[in-house]
Amino acid sequence: MYQFFPKPVDQAERNIDPQPETGPLARRLSRRAKGGIAAVSLGVLALVGIKGFGGQEAKADAPPIPTVTVSAPLQRSIVEWDDYVGRFEASQSVEIRPRVSGQLQAIHFRDGDIVQKGQLLFTIDQRPFLASLNEARARAASAQTQLALARSELARASRLVDDDAVSQEEVDTLRAAARSAEAGVAAANAVIRQRALDVEFTQVRAPVTGRISDRRVDIGNLVSANESMLTTVLALDPIYFSFDGSEALYLKSLREKQAGKAPDQQAEIRLQDEAGYSWKGRVDFTDNAINPGSGTMRGRAVVSNPDYFLAPGMFGNMRLSAAGTRDALLIPDAAVQTDQTRKVVYVVGKDGSVAVRPVEIGPLVNGLRSVRSGLGANDKVVISGVQFAQPGSKVATRPGKVVPPAQAGPAASFSAPAASQATLATR
Known part of the structure; x- marks a missing residue:
């Protein structure tokens, strides 16, 4: 046989209302009430811990002042x-071209050399120009002879004009012939200088000091005056x-x-x-x-x-x-x-x-x-x-x-x- 014994009643239960509410909802409310009491108790304890003996709240430590490095400029x-x-850029750039036409006979430099002003670079066949120069000199000699004859005839006529052996008109004609002969001599001398320049131009020389490029024309080729590019020189x-x-x-x-x-x-x-x-x-x-x-x-x-x-x-x-x-x-x-x-x-x-x-x-x-x-x-x-x-x-x-x-x-x-x-x- 089973025996039932009454449950012991503690002191807290003795103080409970003699007519409490019963049921599951009442039991859940009771547990929440106990939890709230516990939370309030912990809050009170925390507040007590924060409070000091003087009744003032404790303050957190201030952050340290940062340190920087400074200097005067x-x-x-x-x-x-x-x-x-x-x-x-080159201070001077010169294209070397011939000033007379003819056959290229000689080259007097190596490609890429440093050349000096006046240095001989190319030689063009001089024979045709020497022949022209000699012809001009011969023509100048003929003009000089004609001038001498004209001056002699003018001198004789000038002496006879006072004796009325020669008219003044003839004297004027002889004087004009003498002046024409003088002009012929001057023209012949100019042709000589031109032919002499042509002979000089057969020798192509460096106009400036500098570095020369490579030759553009080989020996034996015909070059045209002022057209054919021979080389370039850069100062x-x-x-x-x-x-x-x-x-x-x-x-x-x-x-x-x-x-x-x-x-x-x-x-x-x-x-x-x-x-x-x-x-x-x-x-x-x-x-x-x-x-x-x-x-x-x-x-x-x-x-x-x-x-x-x-x-x-x-x-x-x-x-x-x-x-x-x-x-x-x-x-x-x-x-x-x-x-x-x-x-x-x-x-x-x-x-x-x-x-x-x-x-x-x-x-x-x-x-x-x-x-x-x-x-x-x-x-x-x-x-x-x-x-x-x-x-x-x-x-x-x-x-x-x-x-x-x-x-x-x-x-x-x-x-x-x-x-x-x-x-x-x-x-």
């Missing part, structure tokens, strides 16, 4: 340059460097001349395989009009080329001194920030607050960015930790030093927005 004298691209010392500059650079040069700031336009040129600008020259010509198609102005520099190393057609980069030597402030290029359409740098005041300075920047100089305006020589520029510098915020600073990237380590190259480039001035 580097002060140096620099020379700004404008960059141009161009090619070398290479000095040599020209022809370049095109933009209208903006041309206007800049004009403004500097008006202000009296433009120095003598010294040019420095480097070839494709050269790292430095080893060729020196000067600008001696600027064209009289801007090319309407390209919007550029053509210019020319004269470069000394004593060893004929430079050849026409070579490509080169030229830099032209923009405005002479000037003092500039240099800072790392990474310290320059872009704020919409302007360039700015961050400077730190004596109280540690960060301020923004709009600046006008120039070209790179040995890896450092030159600043034309907007920055003072004693300003403390943020050169490292720029990302932590916010306008109006406080920062801690540590001293730094502006050095070119070549001394501090490798750095990327940046293109200059204003002048093409700049170098430190040599004193």
